[in-house]
Amino acid sequence: MTMALDASISGIIITDNTQQDNPIIYCNKAFEKITGYSRKEIIGHNCRFLQAQDRNQEERAILGKSIAEGVECRVEIRNYKKNGDLFWNELYMSPVKNANGEVTHFIGVQNDVTSRKNAEHDLRQQKLVMENRIKERTKELRESEAFLSSIIETVREGLLVLDPNFNVLSANNHFLRTFKVSKEETVGRQLYDLGNHQWDIPKLRDLLVKILPTNNPVVDFEVEHDFPHIGKKLMLLNAYRVEFEGQFKDQILLAIEDITERREVEIRKDDFLSIASHELRTPLTTIKGYVQLLERAMPQDASEKFLSTFGKVSVYVERLNSLISELLDVSRIQSGNMELHMAQFDFDNMIAEAVDGMRTTVPGHQIILNGQTGAKVLADESHIAQVVSNLLSNAIKYAPDSEKIEVNIANVSDYVKVSVKDFGLGMSAEDRKKVFERFYRGVEIQKKFPGMGIGLYICDQIIKRHNGTLWVESEIGKGSIFSFTLPKAGKETNG
Amino acid sequence: MDKKKIMICDDDEGIIDVLEMILDEVGHTVISVNDSLKVQAAIDKEQPDLLILDLWMPRLSGQEVLKHLRKHSAHQQLKVIVISASRDGEQVASDAGANQFIAKPFDLNNILESVNALLN
Numbered sequence: 252m253t254m255a256l257d258a259s260i261s262g263i264i265i266t267d268n269t270q271q272d273n274p275i276i277y278c279n280k281a282f283e284k285i286t287g288y289s290r291k292e293i294i295g296h297n298c299r300f301l302q303a304q305d306r307n308q309e310e311r312a313i314l315g316k317s318i319a320e321g322v323e324c325r326v327e328i329r330n331y332k333k334n335g336d337l338f339w340n341e342l343y344m345s346p347v348k349n350a351n352g353e354v355t356h357f358i359g360v361q362n363d364v365t366s367r368k369n370a371e372h373d374l375r376q377q378k379l380v381m382e383n384r385i386k387e388r389t390k391e392l393r394e395s396e397a398f399l400s401s402i403i404e405t406v407r408e409g410l411l412v413l414d415p416n417f418n419v420l421s422a423n424n425h426f427l428r429t430f431k432v433s434k435e436e437t438v439g440r441q442l443y444d445l446g447n448h449q450w451d452i453p454k455l456r457d458l459l460v461k462i463l464p465t466n467n468p469v470v471d472f473e474v475e476h477d478f479p480h481i482g483k484k485l486m487l488l489n490a491y492r493v494e495f496e497g498q499f500k501d502q503i504l505l506a507i508e509d510i511t512e513r514r515e516v517e518i519r520k521d522d523f524l525s526i527a528s529h530e531l532r533t534p535l536t537t538i539k540g541y542v543q544l545l546e547r548a549m550p551q552d553a554s555e556k557f558l559s560t561f562g563k564v565s566v567y568v569e570r571l572n573s574l575i576s577e578l579l580d581v582s583r584i585q586s587g588n589m590e591l592h593m594a595q596f597d598f599d600n601m602i603a604e605a606v607d608g609m610r611t612t613v614p615g616h617q618i619i620l621n622g623q624t625g626a627k628v629l630a631d632e633s634h635i636a637q638v639v640s641n642l643l644s645n646a647i648k649y650a651p652d653s654e655k656i657e658v659n660i661a662n663v664s665d666y667v668k669v670s671v672k673d674f675g676l677g678m679s680a681e682d683r684k685k686v687f688e689r690f691y692r693g694v695e696i697q698k699k700f701p702g703m704g705i706g707l708y709i710c711d712q713i714i715k716r717h718n719g720t721l722w723v724e725s726e727i728g729k730g731s732i733f734s735f736t737l738p739k740a741g742k743e744t745n746g
Numbered sequence: 747m748d749k750k751k752i753m754i755c756d757d758d759e760g761i762i763d764v765l766e767m768i769l770d771e772v773g774h775t776v777i778s779v780n781d782s783l784k785v786q787a788a789i790d791k792e793q794p795d796l797l798i799l800d801l802w803m804p805r806l807s808g809q810e811v812l813k814h815l816r817k818h819s820a821h822q823q824l825k826v827i828v829i830s831a832s833r834d835g836e837q838v839a840s841d842a843g844a845n846q847f848i849a850k851p852f853d854l855n856n857i858l859e860s861v862n863a864l865l866n
Contacts, residue, residue, distance in 0.1 A: 525832070525833075528831070528833075529802055529831045529832055532831035532850050532851060533758050533760070533761065533831055533850065534760060535850075535851045536760075536761055536764075536831065536850040536851035536852060537758070537760030537761055537763070537764055538851075539851040539852075539853075540760075540761070540764030540765070540767075540768070540851075540852075540854060541764060543768075543853070543854040543855075544764065544767050544768060544771075544854070547768075547771070547854075568851065572851055576833070579833060590834070592837065
């Protein structure tokens with residue numbers, strides 16, 4: 252029997268519970284091995300000696316109760332080896348009763364479960380670390396969501412998110428405020444059913460329906476509608492398929508911008524500039540008239556200086572007049588109100604007149620006109636003549652030390668092509684890129700020739716509106732060639 | 747050139763002055779009206795050979811003056827030169843039935859050429 256108990260790898264002890272303080276009366280080899288104590292150091296002691304100073308463990312109460320009531324129990328308790336090392340003791344205690352049913356002994360079976368406990372502990376630690384990480388990540392997500400939603404709620408643009416059936420998934424504050432609607436009457440309803448069906452516009456339906464299948468956004472779609480509470484509004488709509496981490500979602504973001512006021516301001520600005528330019532031109536007309544009257548009354552013996560001064564007044568009157576026109580043009584181009592009066596005209600004639608006009612204004616320059624097209628062109632003649640005159644006056648202005656300007660005209664396919672070549676300052680690659688931008692002035696140019704930087708912008712816009720192209724080739728110190736092409740048959744599309 | 751009677755209708759005294767001077771210089775008789783509301787009566791009274799008419803005038807625009815002249819007046823055939831500083835003036839003038847349009851600021855030679863062309 253003892254040999255069998257000694258062969259067990261579990262530590263086994265027997266206590267005598269008939270004696271005071273329940274001393275250990277038996278321990279096997281394995282118990283000695285687990286605890287590091289020898290038999291003589293064990294026998295006669297109460298089991299608690301294994302707990303050393305670690306006396307406040309909850310498991311003690313379970314053990315106490317088990318002994319008092321004479322029932323079996325199982326605990327995992329921190330015990331300490333002789334050398335002081337902690338080990339986790341998985342302890343089974345089972346009472347032994349005599350014929351009268353009185354508890355006489357307890358058998359304790361112990362297993363060192365330290366490595367299992369450590370693994371459990373590690374696992375718990377691991378879990379804790381993971382939980383913390385998830386908490387952090389969640390916090391970050393919440394923060395970025397809060398960040399995002401603060402942006403969404405702050406933008407001065409109504410935003411709706413739609414599902415594939417165009418039901419509103421969410422609407423931002425600006426949308427609700429703009430259209431004086433509540434979240435309840437918006438979210439969850441179909442876009443086309445909102446309000447008095449103001450968004451039920453066939454063209455908008457067509458565009459929105461194509462977004463999910465094609466990923467084609469709706470860009471700058473203008474809608475004018477009379478809204479029940481807020482009156483007539485002009486809206487600019489943009490719609491995109493929602494994209495998240497490179498993946499398209501089955502959601503549409505619809506952005507609605509109220510451009511009513513902006514458009515009104517643009518129109519007012521146009522009106523103002525129209526009136527201003529008209530009012531500026533009236534005294535200019537008078538000045539020009541008086542100058543011409545004086546010119547007619549010029550005495551025969553007037554000095555050269557007198558005559559050339561007179562000539563200069565006329566040049567500056569013309570310059571002031573073209574500045575006034577340019578301001579008006581820019582405003583109209585910006586607001587999309589530049590009107591083209593398309594009519595067929597003799598292209599070579601128009602060019603010849605523009606060149607002659609310039610020859611009269613600046614007799615000191617030699618303008619050579621090469622080629623002919625024989626073409627009848629459908630375009631806005633006065634606008635095209637304006638472009639040619641502008642290119643010519645630039646060629647004169649930016650080539651102060653050269654008196655020669657070459658104008659070449661030719662047929663190219665179903666276009667006419669005009670090139671104006673000067674032998675002046677030329678321009679850098681950077682200037683070439685930006686020269687057609689509104690209000691752009693080359694740094695060097697601005698020092699020598701102040702101006703507003705709108706002439707070439709207007710030219711470019713006029714040629715573009717005719718579906719032609721205006722471009723420049725240039726080299727610093729050698730001069731520039733400005734060329735444009737113009738479709739003879741007029742622009743293919745109206746608008 | 748025959749001496750003709752030319753009426754000028756413009757709300758700007760400077761323009762009237764310039765036109766009077768040049769037309770007087772070449773020998774025409776010039777009558778000026780600076781209030782467009784009075785031009786119809788002036789035409790009836792003076793029976794001019796030609797009217798030089800501004801477009802953008804307070805109270806009654808040159809466009810309205812011209813439309814009325816072409817529709818209702820006994821002077822439907824009166825030669826009219828429209829002068830204007832508006833960019834769309836040419837279109838407005840031709841729609842309203844002007845014989846000629848000259849943009850402001852104009853060249854006095856253009857004025858004289860047009861006047862001659864219309865009167866002869």
